[in-house]
Amino acid sequence: MDKVNILGVHVDMVNISQATDCIMRFLDEDKFHAVYTPNSEIIMLAYKDEKFCKLLNNADLLTADGIGVVHASKILKKPISERAAGYDIARQVLQKMNYTDHKLFLFGGKPGVAEEAKKKLLEEYTDLNIVGTRNGYFKLEEEAEIVEEINNSGADIVFVCLGAPKQEQWIERNRDALKVRVAMGIGGSLDVFAGKVERAPEIFCKTGMEWFYRLCKEPWRIGRMMELPKFAATVIAKGKKYKQD
Secondary structure (H helix, E strand, O other): OOEEEEOOEEEEOOOHHHHHHHHHHHOOOOOOEEEEOOOHHHHHHHHHOHHHHHHHHOOOEEOOOOHHHHHHHHHOOOOOOOOOOHHHHHHHHHHHHOOOOOEEEEEEOOOOHHHHHHHHHHHHOOOOEEEEEEOOOOOHHHHHHHHHHHHHHOOOEEEEEOOOOHHHHHHHHHOOOOOOOEEEEOOOHHHHHOOOOOOOOHHHHHOOOHHHHHHHHOHHHHHHHOHHHHHHHHHHHHHHHOOOO
16 A cells, blocks of 8 residues: 655555455454544654654554644645545444354443443444454553453454554554564544533544534543644654655
């Protein structure tokens, strides 16, 4: 797949459907795959942290979860056609899994959220095979137990919803121990699946204004939102020094 180098992070130039098809192919391969969906805030973190940047680039699939990343790709003359958010990709993966024998494990969120997400997803996808759930509150010494629980479930894919960068770091630390074929970091998606958080209306998502909707609903995000102009300025000032293949 073609990639665009955004401040050192090699983002795959795929849309939602292409990313979904790629993950479904991963599920048919007998090996582990890591899937991350960085937004501009995550890429800025990687820009400042070489170790985290290498971690992201060690993934099998990186998609542009954020309109800022899409705009950055255009500035760098390698435009990504659309924002491929983790939630939207996960939705399409669930639709396709509903007609297969693949098994899903839900990991993350506050106590009770993963179970509620499972309940609501099974109401929508009646043939979906969800083989386990686990909340995202744990101590480092409990990781081996969590990995064993996931492995014993027989899951082919695990949605890891711990928020960035914790979820990517968790996947990287445990990739050699996990027996799943896909581990996908998708942030707060479990809260949306469970009905705890409302997704922005489609018009906001399609016009790249989801950030504005979320800011109106959650004003405390203003500090995090200030990373967006910093990201844009950094791409304009520094982005072209990164070699494009």
